[in-house]
Amino acid sequence: MKVRVKAFARFRDVAEAETSIDLEEGSSAVDLLEAVFSSHPHLKEGLLDPDGKVGEGVKILINRRGIDPSDLMEAVLEDGDEVALLPPFSGG
Numbered sequence: 310m311k312v313r314v315k316a317f318a319r320f321r322d323v324a325e326a327e328t329s330i331d332l333e334e335g336s337s338a339v340d341l342l343e344a345v346f347s348s349h350p351h352l353k354e355g356l357l358d359p360d361g362k363v364g365e366g367v368k369i370l371i372n373r374r375g376i377d378p379s380d381l382m383e384a385v386l387e388d389g390d391e392v393a394l395l396p397p398f399s400g401g
Contacts, residue, residue, distance in 0.1 A: 310334055310388035312341055317395045320356065324349040324394075338371065338384040341392060355396060366397025 310332055316324040330344050346353040358364045363378035370376065370393040376384055386392070 310336070310386070312336075312386050312389075313391045314341070314345055315391065315393045316352070317393065318398070319396045320352060320394050323351040323355065332386065334388075336386055338369065338376065338381040338386060338392065341386060342381070345394075352394075356394060364397070368395040369393070370395070 311329045312332055313327065313329050314324075315327045324345065328348075330341060330348075332340055332344060342356070356364060356367055363369065363381070367378075368375060369378065369381070371384060371386070372391055373393070
């Protein structure tokens with residue numbers, strides 16, 4: 310199956326703005342992140358904290374809906390899904 314990944318702001322600087330990733334049926338959001346990190350290892354440094362958890366303020370959206378970082382393993386993806394990776398934002 311194909312899943313589209315969109316990177317925003319500073320994540321776009323280390324990964325492509327948009328790419329398609331081939332995954333096996335039944336893959337989770339964690340599987341997708343591992344595939345993205347294998348292609349763009351520097352993205353891992355910005356997206357994850359030193360403990361390997363999603364960093365403070367990082368947002369992951371699946372089909373434009375936010376997902377709790379603790380639910381990444383349970384978030385099963387489907388063909389055609391779109392996953393957005395957003396870094397922490399600041400300002401007002």
